[in-house]
Structure formats: structure tokens, C-alpha cells
Amino acid sequence: MTTTPPPSALDTDADAEAATAAAARYSAPRPAIVTRAGWGADEKIRETGHVYSKTVKVAFIHHTVTGNNYSCSQAPSVVRSIYRYHVKSLGWRDYGYNFTIDKCGKIYEGRSGGVTKAVRGAHTLGFNTNSMGVAVLGTFTSKKPSAKAVKAVAKLTAWKLGLFKRNPRGTTHLVSGGGNKYKKGANVKFHVIAGHRDGFATECPGKRLYKKLGSVRKTAARLQGR
Numbered sequence: 001m002t003t004t005p006p007p008s009a010l011d012t013d014a015d016a017e018a019a020t021a022a023a024a025r026y027s028a029p030r031p032a033i034v035t036r037a038g039w040g041a042d043e044k045i046r047e048t049g050h051v052y053s054k055t056v057k058v059a060f061i062h063h064t065v066t067g068n069n070y071s072c073s074q075a076p077s078v079v080r081s082i083y084r085y086h087v088k089s090l091g092w093r094d095y096g097y098n099f100t101i102d103k104c105g106k107i108y109e110g111r112s113g114g115v116t117k118a119v120r121g122a123h124t125l126g127f128n129t130n131s132m133g134v135a136v137l138g139t140f141t142s143k144k145p146s147a148k149a150v151k152a153v154a155k156l157t158a159w160k161l162g163l164f165k166r167n168p169r170g171t172t173h174l175v176s177g178g179g180n181k182y183k184k185g186a187n188v189k190f191h192v193i194a195g196h197r198d199g200f201a202t203e204c205p206g207k208r209l210y211k212k213l214g215s216v217r218k219t220a221a222r223l224q225g226r
Contacts, residue, residue, distance in 0.1 A: 025225060026162060026165070026167070026224040026225055026226055027159075027162040027163075027224060027225070028155070028158035028159045028162050028220070028223040028224045028225075029159065029223075030159050031107055031152065031155040031156055031159060032106075032107065033099070033107045033108070033109055033115055033156075034076075034106060034107065034108045034109065035109050036109050036112055038076075038108075038109075039075075039076040039079050039080065039108050039109075040076055040077075040080055041080070041083060041095070041112075042080075042083075042084075043112070045083075045084070045087050045088065046087055046093060046094040046095070046112065047093035047094060050112065050113035050114075050119060051093075051113075051119070051120045052113065052117060052118055052119060052120060053118040053119075053120050053129050053130045053131070054118065054130060055118055055130050055164050056118050056130065056131060056132050056160065056161065056163075056164045056166070057130045057131060057164070057166065057172045057173075057174060057190075057192070058127070058130070058131040058132075058172060058174060058190050058191075058192055058193075058194055059131070059132050059133075059134055059157045059160070059161060059192065059193050059194070060123055060124045060127065060131055060132070060133050060134070060194055060195065060196050060198075060199060061134050061135075061136070061153060061193065061194070061195050061196065061205050061209065061210075061213060061216070062097065062123060062133055062134065062135040062136070062195075062196045062204050062205045063135065063136050063137075063138055063139055063140045063145075063204055063205040063206045063209055064078075064082055064100070064135050064136070064137050064138065064139075065139050065204070066078055066081075066082070066137060066138060066139065067138070067139070068103070068138040068139060068143055070102075070103075070137065070138075072102055072103065072104040072106065075102035075103075075104070075106065075108075075137060076108070078102075078137055079095075079100055079108050079137070082095070082096075082100070083095045086122070092122045093122075094111045094112055094121075094122075095110045095111050095112075095121075096110070096111065096121055096122040096123050096133065097110040097111065097121055097123050097133040097134065097135040098110045098111050098119060098121045098123070098132040098133050098134065099115075099132070099133075099134045099135070099156055099160075100134075100135045100136075100137060101134065101135070101136050101137065101149050101152045101153060101156070102136075102137045102149065103137065103138065103145075103146045103148065103149055104146070104148055104149075105146070105148030105149055105151060105152040106152070107152055107155075107156050110133070110135075115160075116160075116163060118130070118132075118164070119132075121133045123135070123196070124179075124196055124199045124200055125177075125178075125179040125180070125199075125200055126176045126177045126178050126179030126181075126182060126184075126199060126200065127174050127176065127177070127179070127188075127190075127199040127200075128177070129174075129177065130174060131174065132160065133196075134153060134156060134157065135205075136149050136153065136205065136209060137149075139206060140205060140206030140207070140208040140209035140210075141203060141206040141207055141208065142207075142208065143208060144208045145208065145209045145212060150209075150212050150215070150216060151219065153212075153216050154168075154215075154216045154219035154220045154223060155220075155223060157193055157216065157220045158219075158220035158221070158223035158224050159223075161192060161193075161220070161224075162224050166192050167192060167221065167224075167226065168192055168193050168216075168217050168220035168221045168224065168226075169192070169217045169218065169220075169221045169226065170191075170192045171189055171190065171191055171192065172189070172190060172192055173187050173188060173189050173190070174187075174188055174190060174199075175187055175188075176188055176199075179199065179200050180200060180201045181199060181200050181201045182199070191213070191217065192217075193213055193216055193217050193220065194213070195209075195210045195213055197210065
């Protein structure tokens with residue numbers, strides 16, 4: 001003899017299925033990404049192996065505080081110089097950011113370990129776990145970032161955050177590992193697309209890029225079909 005579950009159980013199952021379907025529906029196409037091999041990363045200088053988080057809850061946006069006058073053909077050499085600085089001078093295991101974007105809107109793979117995965121980088125002290133770092137090449141304290149770069153930030157975050165069912169216009173919480181703005185253990189609320197300065201006492205990503213994050217959130221959400 002079969003029994004019919006009570007209506008409340010059916011409603012709960014239907015709600016769960018609807019929520020799962022809705023999350024799956026909000027995705028964005030993968031943008032073109034220049035691989036590490038494509039920008040000439042010397043894989044011999046980094047540490048072997050990779051460190052992963054469980055998920056990606058927040059995309060922290062940065063500027064690299066390098067010059068703005070590079071040509072787009074020079075961008076890979078700038079990325080290589082940042083890579084050497086992170087590993088050789090700062091002693092980090094690999095390139096710090098998960099992705100880097102140039103003024104022409106080209107997206108470069110940063111820290112190795114898989115662009116679709118929750119690779120833990122070194123970009124926002126205290127909040128590197130369950131987040132990703134996206135850096136735009138240049139300095140944006142007084143100079144505006146290019147429209148192509150801003151659009152690329154939106155395309156990249158829409159795609160990558162969509163893989164982890166995140167709403168670009170939403171908020172979430174991360175627990176601080178300890179930094180100069182939040183003490184260790186603090187449960188901090190962030191925009192899903194946030195600036196480096198939101199988690200760390202710094203000017204990064206520069207006043208002019210930080211002002212663009214509202215439009216980045218809107219564009220990324222639209223690209224996800226929200």
C-alpha cells in the first residue's frame with residue numbers, strides 16, 4: 001500500500017526544485033580567457049600543487065598599481081612582471097590574482113589550478129578563502145578605467161560567479177582570517193562583487209574603478225539573465 005505524502009512535504013519538495021532550477025538558470029557564457037601559457041608564465045618559478053576553497057562567494061576587484069600607458073600587445077609582459085614580483089619579491093606561491101584584465105578587455109588566467117575552480121589566491125588579506133581576485137592592469141585613483149576593461153570585469157564575474165550560483169547584485173558573508181580592517185573571526189557582509197578596499201584598508205582598486213562597481217554588478221546580473 002502506498003501513502004501520499006502530506007501537501008506540506010510536496011510543497012517543500014517543489015520549492016526546493018524551483019530554487020535549484022532558478023539557480024541553474026542564472027548563468028552567463030564563458031568569455032575568452034588567455035591561458036597562462038598564452039601570456040608566457042614561467043611555470044618553473046611557482047610552487048607546485050594548488051590550494052582550493054570550497055566555493056566562490058565574492059569577487060574582489062583590484063587595480064595593479066602599474067602604469068596606464070602600456071599598449072595591449074605589451075600587456076602579457078606586464079602580467080609576467082607582476083607574476084615575478086609576487087613570487088620572487090613577495091615570496092608568494094604563485095601569481096596573486098585569479099584573473100587579470102587589460103585596457104582592451106582581454107582576460108588573462110592568473111593563479112594556476114583551473115579557471116573554473118575555486119582556486120585560493122593571494123589578493124585580499126583575511127578574505128582569500130571562498131573568494132576570487134580580479135585585477136585590472138593600471139592605476140585608477142584619478143584615471144578612469146577603459147569601458148572595455150569594465151565590460152570584461154562584468155563578463156568574467158557573471159560567468160565565474162554563475163558557476164557557483166551567486167547573484168552579482170547580491171550580498172553575502174565571509175569570515176575574516178585577520179587583516180588590517182577586520183579582526184580574525186569577524187563575520188563580514190560584502191557585495192558579491194566588492195572592491196579590495198571593502199575587506200582591507202587600502203585605496204585599491206582606485207576611486208575611479210571603485211565607482212564603476214555598481215554598473216559592473218548590474219551588467220553582470222543582466223548577463224546572467226537576472
